[in-house]
Amino acid sequence: MHGIPATLAFNDKIPYTRPTITVAGWVRKQRVSEVGVQRILGLMASLSEDPVVLGINDIKEKKEEETEIDNNNNKEHIDKVVVIGREEGQSGGGGQCGERDMAHPTGNPIHRSGSRPQLDLSKAAIQGNFEERNPTILLPNQSDDISHLALDIGGSLIKLVYFSRHEDHSVNDKRKKIVKERLGVSNGNRRSYPILGGRLHFVKFETNKLNECLDFISSKQLHRAGLDSRWHPESPANENAIIKATGGGAYKFADLFKERLGVSLDKEDEMDCLVAGANFLLKAIRHEAFTHMEGQKEFFQIDQNDLFPYLLVNIGSGVSMIKVDGDGKFQRVSGTNVGGGTYWGLGRLLTKCKSFDELLELSQRGDNRTIDMLVGDIYGGMDYSKIGLSASTIASSFGKAISENKELEDYRPEDISLSLLRMISYNIGQISYLNALRFGIKRIFFGGFFIRGHAYTMDTISFAVHFWSKGEAQAMFLRHEGFLGALGAFMSYEKHGLDDLMVHHLVERFPMGAPYTGGKIHGPPLGNLNEKISWMEKFVRKGNEIIAPVPMAPPGTTGLGGFEVPSSKGGTLRSDASALNVGVLHLVPTLEVFPLLRDPKTYEPNTIDLADHSELDYWFTVLSDHLPDLVDKAVASEGGTDDAKRRGDAFARAFSAHLARLMEEPAAYGKLGLANLLELREECLREFQFVDAYRSIKQRENEASLAVLPDLLMDLDSMSEETRLLMLIEGVLAANIFDWGSRACVDLYHKGTIIEIYRMSRNKMQRPWRVDDFDVFKERMLGSGDKKPSQHKRALLFVDNTGADIVLGMLPLARELLRRGTEVVLVANSLPALNDVTAMELPDIVAEAAKHCDILRRAAEAGGLLVDAMVSNIDGSRENSSSVPLMVVENGCGSPCIDLRQVSSELAAAAKEADLIILEGMGRALHTNFNAKFKCDALKLAMVKNQRLAEKLIKGNIYDCVCRYEPAN
């Protein structure tokens, strides 16, 4: 019972102590108020009568039994997966999922067996990696055998973009069907032809290792209309398959492609492709562009209406400068022959480096002053200030190599590399600026493989642009810099629908082993999860030893693909601080912008910006500390088998590796907010096929909470309207204490049952809360004096955790709203995240609760939640039809937070008639959306379960509460 005194101390500080009761042997002073007594008596009754409540010891005793249940569930789930595998023509062995899709097996088995109507989760951004077999949505021109692959074959590198289909299991889900009917959910797009759901992958090869590229394409059958033909072995191999390609090599190697793969390369113009690629990236990918000054990256979302004109500088072997005025409207205005090829070519001659990346890496340790003639060298260390040149300005690149009697061998390759890099970057920056100036262009985007996210390169170019423009022009870079041409070639397939994509349709994921660009490392061609785990075990060490998270190919084990083997460094991983990772782009056409955001353009979900390194440090520690517990839970949720342990271990390594990578380079995965970090963890769990780590815990907590619900409801019903509203809000806040993501709360769990904790938490409720707009909210709900306000038409309740949180907190609040004639839509996660309740679980919970409550039952029936439910034994007379409905919609994500720029179409549809939003919990109301403004009334409710956040956000303490009400206007 260590730790309880702290709780007591907390209470003692408060001058007015609410009445508390004796629970589990601890006693507190009581000061009685009538309301309190009433409430407590009710709860006490329920507690004493409740047989389900578990003491700490009970939990241990029951554990074995639960594990058995879990095992059964798990088996069922695996069976299902295997079936899928077989359908897909796989021979998945044993319990291992038979995955073929390389490098990104998130392997999320969406088809969990369950007693409730199954949710179609395919809309969620996270997807099983099986390629789509079921042609629900086909490429209109698929019969033409045009593959979902495009190439950019440059002088030094081959860039490859390919597309893999989502599973799209539309819908035999009754709940969903009803939601659709009721809310009028459109299919998410109103276009003449559908956007494909799927993924875009980015891979690169060295041009002089063309065969590896051909092998890669061949092994994945990318040239045969994507992967579809794999599932249709009966369809004859088409001899006239066509692949879009750009870059000079599209001409040069056309014959080779014909010979080796039997495909024709359809040559697309290089400039067309570059521009199409850049326009796509800038429009469709959030925070694609960033500036880079003195090592600091800053991401930008550029307003589409303010995008044109811009100057696009593509630095490949040579450099092209293109003025872009719109889609397909552009002109190559300039260029230079001093580009990436010059850097590498001269660098090779001067340093004997074996690869471009090696040369780049050398430059990081170089000192160009030993070779370059600086202004200071000429002026005896003085600035030439009259014309604004500082002593350290390079007056003449390589200028020192002339006056000394040193030979090539006397110079360090590092210094030569840096000097060369500076010379070329500076020169490109200057010429680019002069061209931008010429056309009055403010923004210059630099792309192409020369940059590779290399800090020095970007800094030098930025410096040059800044210097020559006197700060008026801005150098910007693109995260997918190397893939402009390949993306553009991909875009040139007609009617793929890609150019209709909007920012909110795309979600980027960073699975382990994803093709890694912007740097030297390519993902290994991992065939399935098992290979991935083996690889993780071998090459990614746990904890702090990891120096680079992104996999490199184990020497000798990769037969495929241009994956470099770190010949000189054995099994160790190279750190690559400056390069950025490029993930797999998930195209989710059904995602939409939440329509009730007051200003979607300025909306920023994250409250905490992890660009602040101390914040990152802190959350890094929090997440690291929490990791062992999470792994335990995850392994247990899968039955604690050896396989689960192995996967758990791999997950821990992978997630630690992600964290290490982000510590090293916070911008590695793009703009990083806390929400992204928390989602990354969930993604990582799913990647290693942990479907729901908290499954059994959630179930147990739901049962315990449901058992006390009837008494709570009875208690509430006996109160006056005004008292009841306060009690309800208080109940939500108190119940929000349950959060397996919070360290403090996990500690609490070790001290008592959830009901005990809930009660304790309730007893601590002291108004005024740290943020307390309750009175304003109450006035809106109940009016003041004789004025009775109009009731809300529809309320969206964004729910948080399972157990007491949903059952004793949000459901009673929902019931109250229903009772007042307001339609209620419970908005829950599409996929599990921590112990958050999911949209799939909610109908069960509601059904169970409805057994004890007519209001809930009628509303749930009206909302279609009880269609085939077992509560039908309660005599449902026809009066029900008059009830306002209670509905459940999924939010489209699988994270403890929510980014309202990307929500499911059913949520978007539900939002259209909503005039009240209630966001509950730290993840959705504090970490994200704390500062979000809505078009309708919004109530944000949460208990802060993190000291640092409490201090930072509300200048309070852990367990303080937030009740923030913001009326529509």
Place this chain on the structure above:
Amino acid sequence: MDLGNLGIQPNSDPNGSKDHVSHMALDIGGTLIKLVYFSRNCECSVEDKEDKPSNDSLLVSNDHKKFQLLKGSFHFAKFETSKINDCLEFIQCNQLHFSGCKHHGDPTNDKCIIKATGGGAHKYGDLFKEKLGICLDKEDEMDCLVAGANFLLKAVHEEAFTYINGQKEFLQIDHDDLYPYLLVNIGSGVSMIKVDGDSKFERVSGTNVGGGTFWGLGRLLTKCKTFDELLELSHQGNNRVIDMLVGDIYGGMDYAKIGLSSMTIASSFGKAISDNKELEDYKPEDISRSLLRMISNNIGQISYLNALRFGLKRIFFGGFFIRGHAYTMDTISVAVNFWSKGEAKALFLRHEGFLGALGAFVSYEKHGFDDLMVRQLVHQSPVSAQDGGYKIHGSQNGELKDNESIECSVYVS
């Protein structure tokens, strides 16, 4: 040794007597020291309207002044900055430093002051003081470049020329139509100066990829011992061996859509990446050629872009990088022509390397420190047909005959 004179008789003194050296100025750059000095052949007086004390009127007007006409020659010499001692010796041998500070004939004055510009004027000030007992009076580098260029363009006949397809064409530029122009001085680095008039100018740009880069990289890549050797090599080179051409990427075809012929260099040194060849496998000639094209082309492009920015029609290229080297001039001309689509022209100066030094020399007048005023230059010899530009070799031997001169007349009050 081949001097290649300027087409102006160096020493036309019929007496063959040792010229009286009058004035000297220095331009001490990062790579080279450029030296200009004046030697008299004869004197005669010219009377203006009335006699006047000599020291009061220069800054006001010279209407009422008495001038002394000095006839003589400008001489030009250069040394490698790394061999600055050669330069000091040369000055000492020729007693040049006794002439800088004073009116004729007072060689005992030890407070000698000599005009100097370039970064080295700051850096080596103490050395000159110590070795020769002279003070370097630092003149601003840009001031000098511009003054030198303006002086040459106005005073020297057929100073400027274009170089297209191996053909030099001299232009006489109308003084009234001279400004504004872009002056590109290619030394170790490159300065680009917009000139609007006498001492009206602004350094608008520059690049760190200049002569020093050519020589520095060239030395590392070819083991050449001198700049000129490196330049010489480039004559026999073929850059296609090393440069990646548009044709290399497009399988021998042009990229016609954007107007790039298959022979256009897509990436300088771009071929050095894909071959399994080492540095030793490339001919130094080819390397030198490739390097020269890369740098010349780059300078040409940046210059044009700056000219465009300010609406300047003429770009004068000067500085020691060029050295009248045909291929360099050709590449720069082609670059300017290519990027400007024929609208801008690259112009070169015969005395390209000495702009700074000449400017420093001219500054004697400007500052009123001395009373020298260059009035006109007299071409005494018609030998202007001499081909191929001139080369300047490092004057290690310090002999006068290694350098050129311009015959001229100056008035001294």
